[in-house]
Amino acid sequence: MNQSQFDQLVEEICAVRVIDSEVPLVDLGVDSLHTVALVMAVEDRFGIELDPDALADFSLTSSAGLLRIVHEHLSGQAPAAAGS
Secondary structure (H helix, E strand, O other): OOHHHHHHHHHHHHOOOOOOOOOEHHHHOOOHHHHHHHHHHHHHHHOOOOOOOHHHOHHHOEHHHHHHHHHHHHOOOOOOOOOO
């Protein structure tokens, strides 16, 4: 999935318009409920489990950052879950 396609997924789930993929989702008006829905949709679509602690990293809280996490998981380079 490329960035444009991922941005469309974010727009569908969060009911926002992504103009710049590097802008933090919260700055687009994404609230905590939409964030949870987005994480669940991404996990379901890609068959991965995201580490909630990774999402606390401000650099990963944009559409582009979230897609980077997905690509890391899919390539087998995902960071270990907290406590592992």
